[in-house]
Amino acid sequence: MLEKTDKQNIGPQKSHQPTQDPKESQEPKLRIIPLGGVEEIGKNMTIFEYGNDIIIVDMGFQFPDEEMLGIDYVIPDTTYLEAHKEKIRGVIITHGHMDHTGGIPYIIPKKFSVPIYTGNLTAHMIKKRQEEFGNAAEIKINTVNPDKDIIQLGVFRIEFFRVNHNIPDGMGLAIHTPVGVIIHTGDFKFDHTPVDEKPTDFSKLAKYGGEGVLVLMSDSTSVDKPGHSISEKEIGNNLNNIFAGVKGRLIIASFSSLISRIQQIINAAEKFGRKVAVVGRSMNDNVQIARELEYLKINKGVLVDISETKSLSDNRVVILTTGSQGEELSGLMRMASGEHKDVKIRKGDTVILSSSPIPGNERSIVSMMDNLFREGARVIYNKLMDVHTGGHARQEDLKLMIDLVKPKYIIPIHGERHKLVMHSDVAASVGIPQDNIFVVDNGQIIEFDSKQHGRVKREKLQVGYVMVDGLGVGDVGNIVLRDRQVMSKDGIFVVILTIDRKTGRLLNSPDIISRGFVYMRESEALINGARDRVRKSLEKKDGTYPSNWAYIKNKIREDMGEFLYHHTQRRPMVLPVVIEV
Structure with missing residues (x-):
């Protein structure tokens, strides 16, 4: 049985909400219900419901805050879905990051068994993670090609379009419903010079805009940053400059799922005559998967085992690991605390943290950096040099997305409350009426009728935190x-x-x-x-x-x-x- 904790609800702002009509019609309506990913960063999950059909977009987890002592992860509350599981036609995963996939082993097939649809790399990453769960039942995953595939799930017809993020195979969705088309961007940015993939599919977005879009659900993660997103190629140039100036060992920490960043690191290592040792289970797993699927291109002899680095001079070594967020059991954290069995930090090492701090992790990161400095290492992080570019659209990118798809309504997603409100202001600045911008909380129901009238219902699902603690799911409240x-x-x-x-x-x-x-x-x-x-x-x-x-x-x-x-x-x-x- 799930034991949930109710979150403190922040009431929707009147200026961003439609007038609610108390009269209810018996005709079916399209209902959009975020179960996670609004008023917060992480555990992204949204329900689309019409009549007897439900589809789910994303199924992520969230790292706990400091007050959630002993908790490993937080996943969305699926109580409503469990009560209507006969309606669920499928789950669509937009890309392979854990805030979009991490909830899958705890929900499917334990709560309900339905097929998953996603890109090739994402599918393999999900399957690999399932192997960590021993006796977990097999899940059915269908791989889609965003350039040509269209799927029908109940009344919903779903097209896919490529988007740039900081992992290959990112997809946005065009969900055709009986009342209109919903564009769900997933996590996206516009990158005209991506490292290992095609640019975002502008032509498809413009086509949808010309045909008519009812709702745009758009990424709000970097709405507080002006201008356009930095291209991943710029990070490659900065990495080259670092490689050119460093004489000792280079130890680089990043997320194991940032395949584009890993490619840039390997390219720089090869250019400057260094060998790369990959340290850590998740990093090794993702490098292996991406290499097998040819998302990573690595020439023979570039990768070496960590044991081989001992016979190499320091200026020929790159150690690639996890731990850029100061995670307790990560490779870099164990190195910083002197507990890693293969790597000991020493004077002359240069450590690069190739990511931006996730809110709540700052204290762990600073503590880890202090330990690295104490051992004689030099640490390069984002405030000193651009060694990380976010994978999310900034203000001008968000305006461009709106201009391309020309939606009637906008629902900002993927962000805390203040970012959703900032996104609504950006949308209003390019001509979207305030009454057509819905800033909502998790569990609120946005409803659209056959005349394409939208509103936020007074009724709200009671969604709370479902916490994962070791083998227990939902038994900590x-x-x-x-x-x-x-x-x-x-x-x-x-x-x-x-x-x-x-x-x-x-x-x-x-x-x-x-x-x-x-x-x-x-x-x-x-x-x-x-x-x-x-x-x-x-x-x-x-x-x-x-x-x-x-x-x-x-x-x-x-x-x-x-x-x-x-x-x-x-x-x-x-x-x-x-x-x-």
Whole structure:
């Protein structure tokens, strides 16, 4: 059973919402429902529903914030889909990044078993990740060619168009529905000089615009950046400049899915006579997949095993690994902390962080960088030189997308609330009426009728966080998180009582265990005072003792919490344990 935590809802801004008609018609309507990816970065997932048919676009996960102690990932809440799984015709994945694919092993086929449609590279990356889940049932994946394939899922006819991102095989969607065409951009940017793929398909976008587009759902991730996106080729030039000036080892950390960036690194290494050692399971897996599918072009002899680098001079070595976000178990983090079995950071090394910090990861990244500097390495990151270009459209790119497809309505997606609002302002600046721009929260329902009238319904799906903790999916909720937060801040205080079953009398002095609260050897007065307070709490005014164990536990918890706060101004978790003899 899923246990969910309700998010704090930020009410939709009136200036960005349509007037809602209370009268309901019985005719089928197109319903668009984001389950993730709005009011946040990550766990992208959107439902399109008409009559008895549902299709799903993307199924990602999100990394937890700092308050979600012990949580591995957060995935979308699929309660509504589980209740209507007979309607689901398929899942379409726009590209291979985890914020669009990471939820698949936890949802398909555990919640519902439906086919997936996606590009060639993405399909192989999904299959490879499924292998990590041991006994997971096989999922059905259909590979589509965005240049020519069209699929029919129930009433929905879906065309695909190529988009540039920072991973090959990125696709946008033209979803033909009974009430009009929906353009879903996926993650995109316009790059006229991409490294390893074709440019975004302008001709298809213009064709859709000429035929008429009802809704544009467009990427908001980089809406706060003016101008146009930087081409990946520019990053290649900067990498060449770094390679030309560095004499020691080069250690480069990036996302393992940034295939375009990996190609640039390999090209630079070959140009300057260096060998490349790939370190880390996910990086090795993705390099192998991309090479087999010919998305990566690597000449013979460029790649070497990490063990072979020991016989090479430092100026002939590049180590490619993960960890640009300071992830705890990543290759670079283990190198920085001296725990990597094959690579030890030393003076003369140059480390490149080829990515931008994801919000929430800044502290881990700075700590890792400090450790690298402490070991004598030089660190190059985005503030010092452009060694990363985002894969997302900036303001002028977003305007160009609107000009190309000429939508009647716009729904900004893929961004926190402030970015969605900024995107609505960009859309308004190129002539989209404010009433036709829907800034929504996860779970809100945008509805379109046969006359192409759109509105946001008052009804809203209750969607919350579904958290993945080890093997558990959805079994950690608000209460468990709150307990973890209490223990992380003020520790735990365990009171063990041995009580006579017949009389309820305390048989010996309470045992006390303190973890993360006070050091017991240095706090004898406090511990002895706590024992006295326990005895007084148990004894009634008439000298008898209570025999209701639930009452005893609650009484001890309340009295001990009050006592400890009075003496320490801290509130540890008080855990009474009653043993009957």
